[in-house]
Amino acid sequence: MSTPGKHGPETRSRILDAAEELFVEHGLDATSMRMITTKAGVNLAAVNYHFGTKDNLIQEIFQRRLVELNRQRLAALDRVEAEVAPEGPRPSQVLEAFFRPSLELATDTEHGGRTFMQLLGRTYTEPNAFVRKFLAEEYAETLQRFLKALYDSLPGVPREEILWRFHFMMGATSYAIAGTDTLQLFAGKFDDADPARLMPRLMSFLLGGLRAPLPDMTHAKTQKRGRSRAA
Amino acid sequence: MSTPGKHGPETRSRILDAAEELFVEHGLDATSMRMITTKAGVNLAAVNYHFGTKDNLIQEIFQRRLVELNRQRLAALDRVEAEVAPEGPRPSQVLEAFFRPSLELATDTEHGGRTFMQLLGRTYTEPNAFVRKFLAEEYAETLQRFLKALYDSLPGVPREEILWRFHFMMGATSYAIAGTDTLQLFAGKFDDADPARLMPRLMSFLLGGLRAPLPDMTHAKTQKRGRSRAA
DNA sequence: GTAGAATTCAAACGAACGTTTGAATGAGTT
DNA sequence: AACTCATTCAAACGTTCGTTTGAATTCTAC
Numbered sequence: 001m002s003t004p005g006k007h008g009p010e011t012r013s014r015i016l017d018a019a020e021e022l023f024v025e026h027g028l029d030a031t032s033m034r035m036i037t038t039k040a041g042v043n044l045a046a047v048n049y050h051f052g053t054k055d056n057l058i059q060e061i062f063q064r065r066l067v068e069l070n071r072q073r074l075a076a077l078d079r080v081e082a083e084v085a086p087e088g089p090r091p092s093q094v095l096e097a098f099f100r101p102s103l104e105l106a107t108d109t110e111h112g113g114r115t116f117m118q119l120l121g122r123t124y125t126e127p128n129a130f131v132r133k134f135l136a137e138e139y140a141e142t143l144q145r146f147l148k149a150l151y152d153s154l155p156g157v158p159r160e161e162i163l164w165r166f167h168f169m170m171g172a173t174s175y176a177i178a179g180t181d182t183l184q185l186f187a188g189k190f191d192d193a194d195p196a197r198l199m200p201r202l203m204s205f206l207l208g209g210l211r212a213p214l215p216d217m218t219h220a221k222t223q224k225r226g227r228s229r230a231a
Numbered sequence: 232m233s234t235p236g237k238h239g240p241e242t243r244s245r246i247l248d249a250a251e252e253l254f255v256e257h258g259l260d261a262t263s264m265r266m267i268t269t270k271a272g273v274n275l276a277a278v279n280y281h282f283g284t285k286d287n288l289i290q291e292i293f294q295r296r297l298v299e300l301n302r303q304r305l306a307a308l309d310r311v312e313a314e315v316a317p318e319g320p321r322p323s324q325v326l327e328a329f330f331r332p333s334l335e336l337a338t339d340t341e342h343g344g345r346t347f348m349q350l351l352g353r354t355y356t357e358p359n360a361f362v363r364k365f366l367a368e369e370y371a372e373t374l375q376r377f378l379k380a381l382y383d384s385l386p387g388v389p390r391e392e393i394l395w396r397f398h399f400m401m402g403a404t405s406y407a408i409a410g411t412d413t414l415q416l417f418a419g420k421f422d423d424a425d426p427a428r429l430m431p432r433l434m435s436f437l438l439g440g441l442r443a444p445l446p447d448m449t450h451a452k453t454q455k456r457g458r459s460r461a462a
Numbered sequence: 463g464t465a466g467a468a469t470t471c472a473a474a475c476g477a478a479c480g481t482t483t484g485a486a487t488g489a490g491t492t
Numbered sequence: 493a494a495c496t497c498a499t500t501c502a503a504a505c506g507t508t509c510g511t512t513t514g515a516a517t518t519c520t521a522c
Contacts, residue, residue: 027358029260122356127258168436171406172399200446205399208443215431
């Protein structure tokens with residue numbers, strides 16, 4: 001079936017790399033087959049020959065990266081769980097295991113890692129049903145394990161709150177990676193996008209948010225206006 | 232045929248409402264003129280007649296909401312600045328002035344406010360150049376005033392750090408509004424999407440992140456790429 | 463060196479896109 | 493009544509889309 005290339009084994013990867021860049025630049029829908037094949041320097045029909053459909057191409061792009069990314073995340077979680085056997089890992093260690101691999105991938109400019117992470121961040125909110133479906137499948141196991149680890153590391157905190165805060169953290173991280181230009185458009189300056197400095201900045205913020213005092217939900221149902229107390 | 236013999240100014244707003252919903256559901260590109268006019272129950276040519284082009288329609292949808300949203304934000308900032316004349320507002324008050332109007336708009340299900348805020352959250356990362364351009368223009372003044380207020384409320388904290396954290400906060404908020412279904416896909420349960428409970432949850436998280444200890448950047452500078460070298 | 467499979471290629475496919483057209487239809491004015 | 497002007501309508505415009513086709517080309521193996 002998928003017997004490796006006889007002719008030019010480069011063609012497949014040339015397409016993948018070109019498509020990845022174009023998807024980041026223009027979005028999934030706005031990137032046409034002709035743009036991809038032109039940039040890759042291959043024939044138009046090559047995409048359908050090697051990948052079948054455009055959706056399949058998209059799926060392969062995400063899979064080749066996500067499988068490796070989540071493998072690293074789970075390995076990191078295994079590591080910290082093995083280290084601190086008795087009491088289990090601390091919340092900061094769980095967060096590090098989850099977010100550091102993605103930030104390190106976002107640092108890699110040589111192999112397109114940064115390109116892909118920008119694409120991934122944008123795709124979390126992509127309405128495309130096909131994309132959302134396998135994104136959920138690809139993340140299911142990883143999310144489940146990390147949420148459990150986070151629950152265990154924060155005994156006494158309602159799981160619903162942890163889930164929400166994990167949601168917030170993923171949003172902050174995605175924007176940090178995907179949309180440097182977003183705030184750049186907004187705020188002007190912002191020349192310093194050095195990803196090596198991003199990690200400590202983001203981790204401080206995420207930990208501060210995760211460990212913030214729980215909100216007072218006593219009259220949250222009807223509350224329209226009013227000042228939630230800040231510690 | 233579809234509208235029995237009546238001419239009316241409804242056509243414009245019918246198109247706007249239908250388009251807003253469809254843009255949220257399928258994205259800007261994937262929503263066609265024919266989908267919009269069919270849902271609105273108007274003739275295909277009506278969009279071009281009333282709005283000129285599809286891009287103009289998109290722009291009008293965002294403008295009619297964003298102008299009002301940023302007006303509310305600035306009014307709220309004026310209010311807190313007038314109240315606490317001498318020492319200036321506290322960070323929590325600045326954040327409230329910025330984020331509460333958007334969350335309240337996201338609560339409004341009757342007039343499509345929630346629909347629009349989901350669309351807006353997704354659009355922050357939209358590659359569409361046309362959309363990004365006027366989004367930046369529309370936000371320029373508001374962002375500038377709020378960043379200044381935030382700088383003043385946190386004397387001694389490097390502005391670069393505040394800018395980053397504001398970026399993180401916008402990311403977390405956008406995801407909280409736009410992508411409840413994102414985490415829902417990931418995590419399963421999550422039935423409770425009551426926006427009235429979202430506000431205190433989010434504010435606690437944001438304040439915790441904003442006031443987190445500053446990261447230690449002592450040796451983050453020189454390290455460019457991964458840890459290929461042992462220290 | 464020739465058979466046969468794998469890959470590339472130029473060309474075309476039908477469908478869907480945003481937009482334009484020109485005639486039909488309505489309400490308001492004189 | 494007739495005229496005006498804004499709006500609606502069915503139909504078509506040219507373009508681009510993702511995909512398919514069938515012949516050429518290149519590689520592998522005998």
